[in-house]
Amino acid sequence: MEQDLIELIRSDILDHAGPITAETDLFTAGLDSMGIMQLLLAIEDRFGVAMDPADLSRENFSTVEKIATLVTGRQAP
Amino acid sequence: MNAPAPAPLGPLRATCSDGFLMGLESLMRRTGQGHHLACTVVECAGEPDLAALRRAAELLGRKYPILQARLSRGGDWLARWELDRAVAAAVPLETWNLEGPDGLRDFIEERLNGREIDIHRAGANLRLHVVALGPERWALVVLWSHSLHDAVGIDKLLREIAATGSFPEGGPVSGGLEEPLAGEPVQALYRRAKPMIEEMRTFPAWRVRSLHRKGVRPGRNRVVVENFDLAATAEIRAKMAKTAGELLLLPYFACCAARAVQAVIAARHPGEEVPVLLSLPVQRQGDPDKRPLFQNHMAVYTLLMSGAELAELKPAAKALFRKYADFMRRKLPTAMDALMQMMERCPSRFYNLPVFFYLKGELCTLFHSHTGSFAAGLEEIHGSRVLNGYHVPSVCTPPGIGIFFSEYAGQLSMTLSWRDGCLAADELALLRATLHRDLFPE
Numbered sequence: 001m002e003q004d005l006i007e008l009i010r011s012d013i014l015d016h017a018g019p020i021t022a023e024t025d026l027f028t029a030g031l032d033s034m035g036i037m038q039l040l041l042a043i044e045d046r047f048g049v050a051m052d053p054a055d056l057s058r059e060n061f062s063t064v065e066k067i068a069t070l071v072t073g074r075q076a077p
Numbered sequence: 078m079n080a081p082a083p084a085p086l087g088p089l090r091a092t093c094s095d096g097f098l099m100g101l102e103s104l105m106r107r108t109g110q111g112h113h114l115a116c117t118v119v120e121c122a123g124e125p126d127l128a129a130l131r132r133a134a135e136l137l138g139r140k141y142p143i144l145q146a147r148l149s150r151g152g153d154w155l156a157r158w159e160l161d162r163a164v165a166a167a168v169p170l171e172t173w174n175l176e177g178p179d180g181l182r183d184f185i186e187e188r189l190n191g192r193e194i195d196i197h198r199a200g201a202n203l204r205l206h207v208v209a210l211g212p213e214r215w216a217l218v219v220l221w222s223h224s225l226h227d228a229v230g231i232d233k234l235l236r237e238i239a240a241t242g243s244f245p246e247g248g249p250v251s252g253g254l255e256e257p258l259a260g261e262p263v264q265a266l267y268r269r270a271k272p273m274i275e276e277m278r279t280f281p282a283w284r285v286r287s288l289h290r291k292g293v294r295p296g297r298n299r300v301v302v303e304n305f306d307l308a309a310t311a312e313i314r315a316k317m318a319k320t321a322g323e324l325l326l327l328p329y330f331a332c333c334a335a336r337a338v339q340a341v342i343a344a345r346h347p348g349e350e351v352p353v354l355l356s357l358p359v360q361r362q363g364d365p366d367k368r369p370l371f372q373n374h375m376a377v378y379t380l381l382m383s384g385a386e387l388a389e390l391k392p393a394a395k396a397l398f399r400k401y402a403d404f405m406r407r408k409l410p411t412a413m414d415a416l417m418q419m420m421e422r423c424p425s426r427f428y429n430l431p432v433f434f435y436l437k438g439e440l441c442t443l444f445h446s447h448t449g450s451f452a453a454g455l456e457e458i459h460g461s462r463v464l465n466g467y468h469v470p471s472v473c474t475p476p477g478i479g480i481f482f483s484e485y486a487g488q489l490s491m492t493l494s495w496r497d498g499c500l501a502a503d504e505l506a507l508l509r510a511t512l513h514r515d516l517f518p519e
Contacts, residue, residue: 015364030364032449033326041402053395056322 001047001068008046009064013039022065027058036061043067049074086142088157089253091224093417094373098224099148099156100420100428102196105473107426110295110496112222114194115470116185117231118302119217119452121461125207127172129459130217133241134205135167137234140244141252143371144168144203148196148224154422158371160251163199170205181210181218182300188220189298189471189494196224205238217458227358227373228468228483229365232452235466237370239458252370261418269415272407276379277435283381285354286342287442287476288499296497298471301509303491309517310489316518321394326447328397331355331380334445334480335397336387337511341504342442343384350384355397356441359410365453376410377417379441390515444472444479451485467492474499480512491516 002022009031010020016029031039036056044050049071060070091099102113138144142163150156175184184206194202202225206218217238221231305313314323321329335353343351358375362368378401386396404410420428432440451466467490472479477499481492491512493505500508 015362015367032363033324033447034359035363036324037327037398037401038405040398041405044402051322053320053322053325053391056324057318058323061324 001072002064004046005064005068005071008042009039012042020064022068023063025062026064027062031061039067043071047071047075086160086249086251088151089143089146089160089251089255089371091148091156091158091421092254092372092374093414093421094227094375094377095156095224096417096421096423096425096428097377098373099425101473102222102224103425104429108295108473110473111190111298111471112192112194112196113224113471113473114189114191115221115223115228115231115468116188117219117221117228117235117466117468118181118185119219119235119455119458119466120210120464121215121217121458122464123213123215123461125209125215125217125461126459127207129241130205130207130238131167131170133238133459134170136241136244137238138167139165140242140249141371142249143225143252145199145201147199150424154424156421158251158253159199160249165249166201168203168205169201170207173206173208175208175210181208181216182302184208185218185302185469186298186300188218189300189469191220194220194222196222203234214464215461223470224373226371227360227375228446228448229360229368229374230370230372231468232448232455233365233370235452236455239455241459253372254369254374261415263419266415266419270412270419273409273412273416276407276409276412277431280354280381280435281437283352283354283383284350285352285381285436285439285442286346287439287474287478288338288341288495288504289439289475289477290498291438293498295474295477295499299495299497299500300469301493301505302467302469303493304465304467305489305491307487310484310487312518313489313516316516320391321398325394325398326449327357328401329394330447330482331357331445332387332390332393332397333512333515334443334482335382336390336393336515337480337508338443338478339384339387340511341500341508344504344507352384353382353387353442354436354439355380355382355443355445358446376414378404378410378413380404439475441476443476444470445481447482449483451483451490465490470494472496478508 142160146158146163203221208216357378380400466485474496479494
């Protein structure tokens with residue numbers, strides 16, 4: 001999932017010149033309010049997970065690794 | 078031997094977003110509402126370094142001919158800035174001393190209601206005002222035409238004023254996007270625009286209203302700016318985190334603005350369902366460093382919220398996010414861009430006619446934006462520490478009201494901008510009370 005998320009963020013969300021890894025700080029790399037909204041939609045479309053507002057914290061969305069953990073947790077039955 | 082003279086700049090084409098702004102400008106001129114201007118205010122500590130600011134004004138004026146250029150339509154009906162005819166001159170800079178608690182607000186209103194900037198005549202399209210607010214406090218007030226650039230552009234220009242910079246070796250530069258969009262046949266544009274046209278055809282059934290009062294002559298532009306300090310902003314942020322999460326700034330603040338205007342309309346028309354049509358500007362280029370300084374570069378998202386969807390703040394923020402998602406999934410941003418491209422050759426006075434037709438004389442319920450961090454990275458202006466910064470745009474009627482947010486160093490600013498005749502004193506009180514109730518914890 002991390003690789004899918006990295007690909008998605010690189011191609012559709014962030015216009016970031018440097019490499020994006022699972023540990024890259026996405027806010028430092030330019031993730032803003034509009035990018036977050038696009039990312040939430042993409043996660044819904046790709047992984048079938050709709051986030052709860054309570055999940056939408058800077059901490060949860062700071063790296064691909066943390067987003068993947070969150071999405072996996074929400075996918076679990 | 079002398080170096081060859083730099084090649085003169087050619088005219089700079091306006092973007093399709095500028096067409097939308099020119100439509101609003103035309104509406105304002107035809108109905109005695111003045112020109113579509115905005116003030117950007119940077120409040121600073123200490124005393125201004127006037128010599129450095131005058132140097133910056135001189136340099137900017139020589140570097141960017143657009144600051145003195147006229148905007149006109151050519152034989153192909155496309156609008157262009159006449160950079161080739163502009164006469165280089167320093168950006169006008171004036172100094173003022175203001176007193177009293179409302180001094181700055183009155184000063185801003187005077188500037189917004191003035192006619193000193195006229196994009197259809199050669200001359201300054203942006204003016205600098207250095208305003209002493211008391212001992213050890215002053216403000217840089219930049220007055221600019223909204224056709225010249227949007228809030229992200231003026232943020233970039235502020236950073237350039239603060240840095241002064243240097244005159245480019247090759248001579249003046251346009252500072253704009255030279256070829257905004259590749260030409261496309263009208264039939265192809267129409268095919269792309271059709272989903273948005275279909276969307277607009279659903280609007281009449283909703284009976285969208287704004288604060289515009291039909292038959293009432295539009296009055297002066299009025300403004301109130303509320304600057305929330307660090308503690309108040311933290312409270313507002315905490316409520317947002319609890320209600321819609323920490324990150325959904327755009328739908329959350331749009332809902333607060335929409336619910337406040339809805340409350341006023343509902344009080345005027347008791348017993349009626351009051352839907353809200355939001356017109357949200359969204360930057361096409363997310364990275365400010367990669368977009369040009371001048372022209373407008375935003376797409377417009379039109380999101381319709383029913384009265385029921387706006388009834389409670391928490392579900393409203395969620396519903397607005399869903400509307401945004403729906404707008405994206407149906408590819409309406411691309412359709413809206415195609416529609417704006419189709420319209421860009423249209424004379425500005427006719428630009429809004431289709432919207433007026435579908436909305437029965439309205440444009441939208443309110444103007445709103447949250448422009449995020451104000452001039453990120455701007456910490457001082459020629460030796461003076463920046464204390465706060467915010468934008469104060471003028472608005473036209475319809476819709477007669479705009480509610481705008483931005484944040485500087487953890488301090489949220491909220492600008493209310495309206496037209497006399499659109500908002501009575503008791504309605505303004507209701508608007509502000511509703512905003513405060515939504516923004517702050519109970």
